[in-house]
Amino acid sequence: MDLQSLLEKMERVAKERNAPIFLHKAKLEPYQILIATVLSSRTRDEQTAKAVEKLFSRAKGIEDIAKMKVEEIEELIKSVGFYRVKARRIKEIAEILSRRKFPETFEELTQLPGVGRKTANIVLAYLGKPAIAVDTHVHRISNRIGLVKTKTPEKTEEELRKIFPTELWEKVNYVFVGFGQTVCLPRNPKCSECPIGDVCQKNII
Numbered sequence: 001m002d003l004q005s006l007l008e009k010m011e012r013v014a015k016e017r018n019a020p021i022f023l024h025k026a027k028l029e030p031y032q033i034l035i036a037t038v039l040s041s042r043t044r045d046e047q048t049a050k051a052v053e054k055l056f057s058r059a060k061g062i063e064d065i066a067k068m069k070v071e072e073i074e075e076l077i078k079s080v081g082f083y084r085v086k087a088r089r090i091k092e093i094a095e096i097l098s099r100r101k102f103p104e105t106f107e108e109l110t111q112l113p114g115v116g117r118k119t120a121n122i123v124l125a126y127l128g129k130p131a132i133a134v135d136t137h138v139h140r141i142s143n144r145i146g147l148v149k150t151k152t153p154e155k156t157e158e159e160l161r162k163i164f165p166t167e168l169w170e171k172v173n174y175v176f177v178g179f180g181q182t183v184c185l186p187r188n189p190k191c192s193e194c195p196i197g198d199v200c201q202k203n204i205i
């Protein structure tokens with residue numbers, strides 16, 4: 001399978017269909033990507049997008065979030081799941097980041113409150129560093145296509161690191177997410193409109 005061409009086809013169709021990830025990615029700062037990813041945990045993309053929009057239209061920088069009361073953050077992000085816990089995490093992260101340089105390694109990022117493997121990898125890839133972030137879209141689509149046969153996102157990440165050349169790692173997450181938001185949907189994927197149907201093994205999970 002030509003992986004570069006696979007990614008290009010997925011990216012093209014996702015962009016043509018205005019996948020939300022491309023709209024947000026284009027205008028967010030690294031700290032905003034970090035916070036948006038914390039918000040997205042166990043939440044549908046549309047609900048995350050609402051919270052991102054509200055929070056960042058109120059806060060113009062990380063310092064603004066650090067100064068907010070937890071209750072204010074809760075009010076702005078209440079469209080996402082577990083918003084009370086996330087509001088506390090976001091305030092803690094903002095307080096830490098407003099006092100120091102933005103972290104640029106996996107180890108530094110995962111020391112922040114509530115930041116796990118997936119979030120750290122998303123931020124690293126956004127910063128142009130070699131990382132494959134496996135979220136629900138990447139895990140689902142990799143298995144459907146037949147690139148991997150895995151039960152957990154951790155195992156998927158391990159396998160994708162072996163399959164994709166390092167120079168393509170940073171593209172994997174946002175291309176798969178965009179494709180998952182527009183074509184290879186969690187339920188009822190649009191197989192009849194899919195540009196990679198010829199190579200997909202259609203293992204629907």
Ligand code: SF4
Binds near residue numbers: 144185190196197200
């Ligand atoms: S053919 Fe269907 S299941 Fe396979 S990648 Fe395309 S949309 Fe997803």
